[in-house]
Amino acid sequence: MIARSSQGRLIRKLRDTLGEMICLALEDASVVEVMLNPDGRLFVERLGRGLELAGKIEPGAAEVVIGSVAHALGTEAGADSPIVSGELPLGGHRFEGLLPPVVAAPSFTIRRRASRLIPLDDYVRAGIMTHRHATVLRSAVASRMNIVISGGTGSGKTTLANAVIAEIVSLVPDDRLVILEDTAEIQCAAENAVALHTSDRVDMARLLKSTMRLRPDRIIVGEVRDGAALTLLKAWNTGHPGGVATIHANSAISALRRFEQLTAEVSQQPMREVIGEAVDLVISIERAGASRRIRDIMEVRGFSGSHYETSHHPQIDEESHAA
DSSP, X not given: OOOGGXXXXXXXXXXXXXXXXXXXXXXXXXXXXXXXXXXXXXXXXXTTTEEEEEEEXXXXXXXXXXXXXXXXXXXXXXXXXXXXXXXXXXXXXXXXXXXXXXXXXXXXXXXXXXXXXXXXXXXXXXXXXXXHHHHHHHHHHHTTOOXXXXXXXXXXXXXXXXXXXXXXXXXXXXXXXXXXXXXXXXXXXXXXXXXXXXXXXXXXXXXXXXXXXXXXXXXXXXXXXXXXXXXXXXXXXXXXXXXXXXXXXXXXXXXXXXXXXXXXXXXXXXXXXXXXXXXOEEEEEEEETTEEEEEEEEEEEEEOSSSEEEEEEESSSHHHXXX
């Protein structure tokens, strides 16, 4: 652990090591990700503009960056520890650094922590979702539906989750929210909220078990990625409706299949009935060029024994045709 008294010095050193170009990018609210490839080319992704080449960084300088981040995180970096992963003390951004031999030359990616909350109305104005989509989401929040947001890497799942959570805070401000994450990305303005984070010794399943003793009204999980999915589904099914979670899947129905795969990690019995009962709404978001769009909103009414009973609110509907 870094002593509190040296935290400011560590951050200043980290800024100097990252350099002006990267620090300016991390201060830009439109930036989503900063990526250095092994060939030394640095790319920056911005909302609405996509990827742009921002410059070059020499391998030696990139290695110093990764080493400095490792020091800040209290870990090692080198041939025996070629992967450095964690949350930067500078802004809470998510860092993933790679060194040889797993890459030809030092490489890293910084996922910028969102600093600006995008409300649902802005999603509608930007054409990412329709008015109907926003109405369905607000109705789902008010009805205490369990909402799953699915999408691929960089599709905007967490940003959309933040917008849905903002609706929860607006519509039911007295609800107690318990938020579980691996990396702090969820933004929540609720007065009654508890944020929990996994660690090397405490995994998501253990956090979920503790959550049940914290008297949550709604359980929110930053990303479901392992067998803890079954614990979450059971929690949602046993008196804690109205939760939100994200999951890595490329379509709404694929999100349910992904839950099947994750629950199979800890159970030999198929959990389709549990999934069908716990998940009420799946929002599928995807990249669309330099922007994002809602691909589908799927309501789940259960599992009939052979298939999930669903209904859909796709991106292309009569509202968009009437426009």
